Structures are given as C-alpha cells and as structure tokens.
Amino acid sequence: MATIRDVAKMAKVSISTVSVALRDGSQVTPETLRRITEAAEAVGYSPNPVAQSLKAGRSRLIGVVIGSMQNPWFGDLMAAIEETALEHHHLVTLSETKTDPLRERAIIDALTGQRVGGIIISPHLPAGDHLQFLATLKTPLVAIDHKIEALNTDFVGIDNELATAMLTQHLLRLGHRRIAHIAGTAGLWTSGQREKGFRATLLASGIEPDDALIVDGQYSGDVAYDQTMRLLTRPDRPTAIVAANSLMALGALQAINDLRFNCPDDISLATIDSVPWASVICPQLTVVVQPIAEIAQAATMFLLDRIHHRGSEPIKPREKIFVPKFIAGRSCAPPRG
Amino acid sequence: MATIRDVAKMAKVSISTVSVALRDGSQVTPETLRRITEAAEAVGYSPNPVAQSLKAGRSRLIGVVIGSMQNPWFGDLMAAIEETALEHHHLVTLSETKTDPLRERAIIDALTGQRVGGIIISPHLPAGDHLQFLATLKTPLVAIDHKIEALNTDFVGIDNELATAMLTQHLLRLGHRRIAHIAGTAGLWTSGQREKGFRATLLASGIEPDDALIVDGQYSGDVAYDQTMRLLTRPDRPTAIVAANSLMALGALQAINDLRFNCPDDISLATIDSVPWASVICPQLTVVVQPIAEIAQAATMFLLDRIHHRGSEPIKPREKIFVPKFIAGRSCAPPRG
DNA sequence: CTGAAAGCGCTAACAG
DNA sequence: CTGTTAGCGCTTTCAG
Numbered sequence: 001m002a003t004i005r006d007v008a009k010m011a012k013v014s015i016s017t018v019s020v021a022l023r024d025g026s027q028v029t030p031e032t033l034r035r036i037t038e039a040a041e042a043v044g045y046s047p048n049p050v051a052q053s054l055k056a057g058r059s060r061l062i063g064v065v066i067g068s069m070q071n072p073w074f075g076d077l078m079a080a081i082e083e084t085a086l087e088h089h090h091l092v093t094l095s096e097t098k099t100d101p102l103r104e105r106a107i108i109d110a111l112t113g114q115r116v117g118g119i120i121i122s123p124h125l126p127a128g129d130h131l132q133f134l135a136t137l138k139t140p141l142v143a144i145d146h147k148i149e150a151l152n153t154d155f156v157g158i159d160n161e162l163a164t165a166m167l168t169q170h171l172l173r174l175g176h177r178r179i180a181h182i183a184g185t186a187g188l189w190t191s192g193q194r195e196k197g198f199r200a201t202l203l204a205s206g207i208e209p210d211d212a213l214i215v216d217g218q219y220s221g222d223v224a225y226d227q228t229m230r231l232l233t234r235p236d237r238p239t240a241i242v243a244a245n246s247l248m249a250l251g252a253l254q255a256i257n258d259l260r261f262n263c264p265d266d267i268s269l270a271t272i273d274s275v276p277w278a279s280v281i282c283p284q285l286t287v288v289v290q291p292i293a294e295i296a297q298a299a300t301m302f303l304l305d306r307i308h309h310r311g312s313e314p315i316k317p318r319e320k321i322f323v324p325k326f327i328a329g330r331s332c333a334p335p336r337g
Numbered sequence: 338m339a340t341i342r343d344v345a346k347m348a349k350v351s352i353s354t355v356s357v358a359l360r361d362g363s364q365v366t367p368e369t370l371r372r373i374t375e376a377a378e379a380v381g382y383s384p385n386p387v388a389q390s391l392k393a394g395r396s397r398l399i400g401v402v403i404g405s406m407q408n409p410w411f412g413d414l415m416a417a418i419e420e421t422a423l424e425h426h427h428l429v430t431l432s433e434t435k436t437d438p439l440r441e442r443a444i445i446d447a448l449t450g451q452r453v454g455g456i457i458i459s460p461h462l463p464a465g466d467h468l469q470f471l472a473t474l475k476t477p478l479v480a481i482d483h484k485i486e487a488l489n490t491d492f493v494g495i496d497n498e499l500a501t502a503m504l505t506q507h508l509l510r511l512g513h514r515r516i517a518h519i520a521g522t523a524g525l526w527t528s529g530q531r532e533k534g535f536r537a538t539l540l541a542s543g544i545e546p547d548d549a550l551i552v553d554g555q556y557s558g559d560v561a562y563d564q565t566m567r568l569l570t571r572p573d574r575p576t577a578i579v580a581a582n583s584l585m586a587l588g589a590l591q592a593i594n595d596l597r598f599n600c601p602d603d604i605s606l607a608t609i610d611s612v613p614w615a616s617v618i619c620p621q622l623t624v625v626v627q628p629i630a631e632i633a634q635a636a637t638m639f640l641l642d643r644i645h646h647r648g649s650e651p652i653k654p655r656e657k658i659f660v661p662k663f664i665a666g667r668s669c670a671p672p673r674g
Numbered sequence: 675c676t677g678a679a680a681g682c683g684c685t686a687a688c689a690g
Numbered sequence: 691c692t693g694t695t696a697g698c699g700c701t702t703t704c705a706g
Binding site: 253 | 383390426430443
C-alpha cells in the first residue's frame with residue numbers, strides 16, 4: 001500500500017505538503033497541487049484510516065448496539081444505518097447485548113477502545129450504575145427505540161403511547177369492550193409507554209382496564225403464547241388482544257389457532273410492528289408499523305452531527321418522534337353476538 | 338484514557354518493559370510484574386487498539402459483506418459471527434452490497450483500508466474482473482453460501498444439490514410427477530446447484546424435467562409470485578413446486594392463495610430455508626433448513642485461523658459443507674386424483 | 675507557499 | 691531482565 005511518503009517523493013515535495021494539498025487544494029500552488037494529485041493517482045495512494053484514527057483519537061466507525069438480532073426490523077434498521085453511514089464514509093460495527101448488562105458493558109468498552117466515532121444504541125438496560133456508565137461516556141451517543149429519560153443525549157423513536165392508542169381505538173370502534181393487552185418486558189420504557197397508551201384509550205372511552213387482561217409477554221413469542229393460552233381459557237375471556245410487538249402477536253396467533261379459535265371471528269388481534277413476510281400470515285395482521293428506515297436514518301444523521309460537531313458548546317439533546325402508520329389487515333372484526 | 342506511558346511512570350519502568358510484561362509475564366521479574374500490573378490496574382490502563390493496529394498493519398475487525406439484509410437468515414448469521422468474533426476479541430463490521438459490483442468493490446476497499454483482519458463474504462457477483470480483484474486480495478477471505486470455484490479460499494455452506502434433491506424426492510414419493518422449480522437468480526452458484534439437484538432427482542426417477550416448469554424467480558418474493566401465477570394458469574399446471582429459497586416460497590404461497598388454490602390439496606410446496614416465524618404461516622412449509630449458526634461459526638473459525646496464522650506456507654483452502662435438515666410441514670400432500 | 679519536526683500509543687529489535 | 695531507539699502513517703504547528 002502506497003503511503004503519503006511515496007507520493008511526496010514522486011511529487012518532490014515534503015509529506016506535510018501532500019497532506020495539506022490533498023485536504024485543501026487552495027493552500028498550495030496550482031502547479032504543486034497538480035504534481036501531487038498526479039503522483040497520488042500514479043501510486044494509487046489513499047490515506048491509511050488507522051493512522052488517521054490514531055492521530056485524531058477517533059476512528060470513522062459507528063457502533064450499533066442492539067438487544068437482539070432476532071428482532072423483525074433489525075435488517076431494515078441496519079440497512080438504513082449502513083447506507084447513511086457509508087455515504088458519510090463511515091463503517092458500521094454491529095454487536096448484540098442479549099440484554100445482558102455485563103455484555104453490554106463489555107461491548108461498549110470494546111467500542112470506545114476502538115475509538116469509534118459514535119454509538120447508536122437501543123438501550124434495553126437502564127439499570128442504576130449502568131445508566132451512570134452510559135451518561136459519563138465521552139463517545140457521542142444516540143438512543144433509538146428505547147428512550148432513557150435520564151440520559152442526556154439524542155433519541156429517535158416512535159410515539160409508543162399513540163401506537164397502542166391507535167390499535168385500541170380501532171378495536172373499540174369495532175365494538176370490543178373486553179380487550180386484553182400483552183405487554184412488553186416489564187420495566188422497559190417502550191413497554192410502559194405502550195401499556196399506558198392502551199389504558200388511557202380504554203379509560204377515555206369509559207372502560208376501566210381489567211388488570212387480569214394485561215399480561216407480561218416479555219417481548220417474546222413463547223411467553224406470549226403461554227399468556228394467550230391463559231387469557232383464552234378464562235371464563236370471561238377477552239374478545240380482542242393488543243400485542244405490544246409482532247413477535248408476541250405471532251405467539252398469540254399460534255395459541256389462538258392451537259385452541260381452534262378463529263381469528264378474527266372469535267378473537268381479534270392487533271399489534272405494533274409488522275414482520276417482513278406479513279402478507280402470507282393468515283389472517284393478515286392489523287398493525288401499526290414504525291418507519292424503521294426513517295428512524296435509522298434520523299439516528300445516524302444525529303450521530304454524524306455530533307461526530308462532526310466542532311463548536312465549543314455541546315449539542316443540546318434532540319428528539320425525533322415518528323408517528324407510526326396504521327395498516328388494516330384481516331385480524332380484527334366486530335365481537336361475536 | 339490511560340496510556341502505557343502512565344503505567345510505566347507509575348511502575349517506574351520503561352514503557353517497553355510494560356509492553357513486554359503485559360504480553361508475557363514470564364519475561365520479567367515477578368516483582369516488576371507485580372508493580373506493573375498494579376500500576377495498570379490503578380490507572381485503568383488498556384492498550385489502544387488503534388495504535389496496535391497501526392503498528393501491526395492490521396486491526397481486530399472482521400468485515401462481513403452480504404448481498405441483502407432482508408435475507409431471513411441474516412439475523413442468525415450475524416448473531417453467530419458476532420458471538421464467535423467477540424470471544425476472540427474481534428469486532429464485526431457489516432456491509433450490504435445490494436448485489437451491485439461497484440458497491441461491493443467500494444465496500445471491500447473501505448474494509449481493506451481499515452486494515453480489517455479478514456472478511457467473510459457471500460460473493461453474489463462472480464463477474465470477470467471482480468473475481469480477479471477478490472483473488473488478489475491480501476486480506477484473509479472466507480466465502481459463505483455462494484461458492485466461487487475459481488477463488489482460492491475457504492468456503493462454508495450447504496450441499497445445495499442435496500437440498501433440492503431431498504425436497505424433490507419427498508414430492509416424488511408422494512406421487513407427484515409434474516413438479517415445477519422456481520430457481521434462484523440465474524448465474525449464481527447456489528441457483529445452479531439447486532436446479533441441478535432438482536433435475537438430477539427427476540431424471541433418476543425416469544422423469545424428463547420439463548423446461549417450461551423451471552422458472553427464474555431471482556430469489557425474490559415478487560418475481561416468484563409472478564412466475565407462480567404463470568405456472569398455475571397453465572393448462573398442464575404442475576401439482577407441486579420446489580422453491581429455491583423461502584422468500585420465493587412465500588411469494589408462491591401468496592399466488593396460490595390469491596388464485597384460491599389450496600396448498601397442499603391442489604398444489605404442494607416445498608422450499609429451502611425457513612423463516613423465523615415459520616410456525617404461524619399456513620400451511621406450515623415443508624423445508625430443508627441450513628444450519629446457519631454452524632455455518633457462521635465455522636466460517637468465523639476458518640477466518641480466525643487465517644488471521645492468526647503465522648507459518649510461512651499459506652493455509653490451503655478448506656471447505657465445510659453441511660447437510661441441510663429436512664423438516665416436514667403441512668404443505669406437501671399426494672397429488673389429487 | 676513549503677518543509678522540518680514533533681507526536682498520537684504501541685511494539686520490537688538491539689544493547690546494556 | 692530492562693531500557694533505548696526507531697518506526698507504523700498521518701496531521702499539525704511553527705519556522706523559513
């Protein structure tokens with residue numbers, strides 16, 4: 001690999017002149033610039049990013065840290081982040097925390113060790129000292145999906161309260177009164193927000209939410225399956241279910257099918273987030289979807305802003321909250337009788 | 338961030354002694370070692386990987402290059418690669434070529450520029466000079482999924498001929514004689530192998546493959562949908578379909594449903610690869626699945642071998658070919674009548 | 675406008 | 691066993 005020295009030798013200038021010239025052509029004589037660019041071309045020179053990183057104390061890497069790669073929107077998310085990052089000459093690293101605080105800690109240490117320019121994180125683990133750790137991080141940070149209130153940084157996500165409110169309203173308008181909610185992992189920000197939206201919408205229609213119908217599905221298909229089994233075998237079973245994510249909705253659907261109930265005739269089902277192959281799932285689910293690509297792009301732009309920020313005052317934390325999009329499927333119908 | 342110099346100062350030794358001691362404790366006096374480790378602990382020292390990379394001419398990064406992040410097994414693949422890499426103190430970068438040769442070229446240039454230790458690639462684009470480019474790459478390379486015969490490096494994947502042979506045999510045993518094949522993108526290695534396995538199995542049973550029933554689905558759900566529409570509206574329509582991947586199978590299933598055919602009563606469907614939510618797709622698909630995690634792990638181990646290889650002679654190209662696993666669903670039945 | 679020199683943090687001979 | 695020295699490739703003052 002050609003180095004700056006080779007270029008300097010061939011152009012008969014010093015290496016610093018090459019460095020300067022290649023950065024800003026207007027700083028040298030047109031003639032020198034020409035010799036330098038020609039020489040660079042000739043030897044096929046391109047600066048060594050590792051050396052640049054060492055000098056700058058920062059690499060052109062963006063770390064993406066997520067809880068699980070099984071998440072249905074993971075592919076879309078990464079594709080959009082990578083696309084935007086590539087346009088700005090950044091490479092993207094990917095790590096999975098498996099929602100293990102120790103692992104998340106180790107990953108972030110590895111990332112800051114590599115002097116990544118910034119980190120996009122879906123912070124599933126807002127536990128005490130871990131939060132402290134995140135807050136004191138020097139590396140620019142953008143949170144997606146899960147917001148951590150105490151964290152003084154950018155956030156990009158959707159209005160989660162609105163998301164469940166939309167679904168719940170839809171079911172109410174169809175005539176449902178006993179609606180169950182399979183909530184996400186207890187303690188997570190999104191779970192709380194989604195449950196809040198569910199409860200508030202019922203209350204606004206004069207319905208007191210029944211705690212027995214609000215179950216913890218832990219954002220897991222299997223757990224949701226089990227919980228749905230419990231819900232459907234109750235004497236006063238619900239006529240509709242709002243799931244807090246698509247994995248759980250699929251688990252619920254499986255339980256519905258296994259018990260030989262019919263969706264939507266016996267029970268309606270609505271959820272947040274689609275799955276890539278939504279069109280062949282029967283019945284097609286009624287969903288609100290997150291604009292993943294937009295979220296990813298906004299998060300990456302926020303991060304790049306911070307990375308390139310040169311001013312003296314720090315950038316104030318910003319937020320971008322998208323409104324999810326309602327897509328009617330065939331999984332919701334008026335209740336029987 | 339503490340540097341090696343801080344440790345040296347505190348332990349009252351030279352920086353090279355610190356470097357040596359931390360690498361191999363047996364090279365220094367126990368007493369010095371103790372002072373050094375204590376000092377390192379005290380200042381919270383950990384070596385700067387960027388500096389190490391500059392010195393070594395190689396970073397502890399592994400680049401993963403794939404065609405599309407929409408691939409159903411993408412998440413499993415990345416999870417396993419990342420897991421294995423992390424155990425060996427490597428970070429993983431991720432890039433998507435979108436099967437664009439220029440983009441693949443740019444990505445690999447960026448990766449080698451960053452002096453990644455090695456690259457795991459699913460090389461969708463074996464075009465002439467591009468192949469030349471890959472072949473002359475200094476960076477260790479491991480190919481997964483798509484094998485490029487001319488490429489002198491490791492390969493990990495499945496026996497693709499066997500995969501379609503298994504499915505085809507299954508359908509033949511059920512009594513099918515007119516079986517269609519929705520093939521993958523023409524020109525790709527996997528597509529060819531899979532079609533070959535399909536044809537060979539028919540021939541072995543004395544059935545001459547009908548070229549009209551072998552269509553190009555371009556590994557795309559939409560294209561497969563269209564092709565299935567054509568197949569099913571033929572007067573001599575097939576009684577069964579073997580799809581070369583799950584995306585296309587889902588497209589085919591959609592077409593079957595839209596035409597109000599019933600799967601498996603009117604038409605059987607079998608495919609390679611499952612989808613993460615296979616259990617809620619009706620009917621459950623009969624599939625052969627690739628052991629993605631094993632493939633990913635084997636590929637990463639091959640790559641790490643090459644990265645850590647110190648010998649004078651180069652490692653000979655190795656191959657690991659897995660046998661896919663047959664999983665019976667409900668999408669195959671004997672033909673009608 | 676150009677060049678010399680220092681240094682980012684680390685490793686690896688090579689002396690002592 | 692330990693320290694000195696010389697870079698890895700680049701950027702950035704600071705003189706000339």
